Amino acid sequence: MNPGRMTKQVLSSFFKKPATNLYPHEKLDMAKNLRGKLKFYPEKCIGCKLCMRDCPSGAITINKIGEKQFEAVIDLGRCLYCGQCVETCPKKALEMTDNIELAQLDKEKLKVTFRAV
Numbered sequence: 546m547n548p549g550r551m552t553k554q555v556l557s558s559f560f561k562k563p564a565t566n567l568y569p570h571e572k573l574d575m576a577k578n579l580r581g582k583l584k585f586y587p588e589k590c591i592g593c594k595l596c597m598r599d600c601p602s603g604a605i606t607i608n609k610i611g612e613k614q615f616e617a618v619i620d621l622g623r624c625l626y627c628g629q630c631v632e633t634c635p636k637k638a639l640e641m642t643d644n645i646e647l648a649q650l651d652k653e654k655l656k657v658t659f660r661a662v
């Protein structure tokens with residue numbers, strides 16, 4: 546390799562915008578309709594469990610916790626982020642968010658319980 550040519554390339558790279566992002570200090574603009582962490586709206590849920598029936602990985606469990614009150618236990622470690630439960634839910638009680646920062650060392654922490662507060 547010609548050292549003169551290499552020096553020119555190195556110097557020019559100082560003035561170019563980097564091709565990479567300084568994640569996590571710089572956040573990316575997420576794509577529209579990105580399928581990230583699920584969100585559950587307990588006030589809309591009617592406990593039909595159609596989401597459980599259609600989930601291909603058994604990642605979602607709906608429990609009755611009171612009169613017309615339900616909680617969702619979602620194992621984010623098992624979830625495939627396919628969105629089938631969101632499609633299936635007749636009450637729009639499930640939604641996919643753009644939260645993709647779900648890394649965990651403890652698998653148990655990926656089991657999230659959503660219930661009305």
Ligand code: SF4
Pocket residue numbers: 589590591592593594595596597607633634635636637638639
């Ligand atoms: S499909 Fe929707 S309404 Fe039915 S149990 Fe699941 S979250 Fe609740």
Ligand code: SF4
Pocket residue numbers: 599600601602603604605619623624625626627628629630631
């Ligand atoms: S997104 Fe797919 S895998 Fe995850 S809970 Fe819903 S149906 Fe199951």
